Amino acid sequence: MRRSWIALGIVVVLIVVAIVLLLKSPPRPTTTAPPPEEPSKAKTTTETPVEPVKQPETGEKAKEVVEPPRKLEPVDADAVLKDADARLEAGKLVEAQAVLSEAILRDPKVKRADEIKARLNKLSDEIFFSDKVYAPFAVAHQVVAGDALVKLATKYRTTIELIRRINGLKSDALRIGQRLKVIPGGFDVAVDKSDFRLTVTKNGIWVREFTVGLGKDGTTPVGAFVAGHKLREPVYFGDGTPIPFGDKKANPLGTRWITIQAEYGIHGTWEPDSMGKEGSKGCVRMLNPDVEWLFDLIVPGNSKIVIRP
DSSP states (O other), X not given: OHHHHHHXXXXXHHHHHHHHHHHHSOOOOOSSOOOOOOOOOOOOOOOOXXXXXXXXXXXXXXXXXXXXXXXXXXXXXXXXXXXXXXXXXXXXXXXXXXXXXXXXXXXXXXXXXXXXXXXXXXXXXXXXXXXXXXXXXXXXXXXXXXXXXXXXXXXXXXXXXXXXHHHTOSSSOOOTTOEEEEOOSOOEEEEEGGGTEEEEEETXXXXXXXXXXXXXXXXXXXXXXXXXXXXXXOOBOXXXXXXXXXXXXXXXTTTEEEEEETTEXXXXXXXXXXXXXXXXXXXXXXXXXXXXXXXXXXXXXXXXXXXXX
């Protein structure tokens, strides 16, 4: 009996301890989430929003922009000559040349064309063929050890003959420190079949003009070409048999040959009366002194030859 009371007392004590501990423990956290904080107001900005670039739909083509053809105004020869003369008086030779060149290239038959060409001939002789260096057409080269005319011609893509001509060289010998005028690149040629005219230009500037002969029945080819090989005292292969230079009856090529394309070329002639006429087999004929003058300016693989109807 006594043991039962002891056990009961122990149970009561345990219950009391449990109640005391329960009363002292913190309350359980609630499972309800607290209300969200109020979002801050968005900041204002002065930047302009960038609109997305519209991509073309599949198969949509970009529009081709075609510029309208330029309408060239008539050349006022009096104004051109007055402008050029003013520049010449101011010592601006290159500017005067550009003014006159633009006029004659725009309209070769412009009023007072002979006066314009006469001024251009003098300017070309000074700017291109004197020993004075005029930018942007020429540069000054100072000879150093190892220099030779053939090396300079290759370096500047010009010809030995032109370097000799403009520097008045009597031989190919050079001396260290010698100053040479060099014109980089070849000169270009345009042939207008309609009036048998050959025009020489450099960087788009008129240099000289010649009357030429052309092929019978319009056989001179039309198009844009690059000058090929050149020959002095050319041999003629008319029917396959070589005819040496100097046979004026059987060899019609004159003193020089400049290749245009395949069997066509610019060459001299022993028939000065053929200028301004169609008499060749398709080649462009020049008087021998004229083609010899041109020969020195043409650089194979560099000079352009344009033949227009």
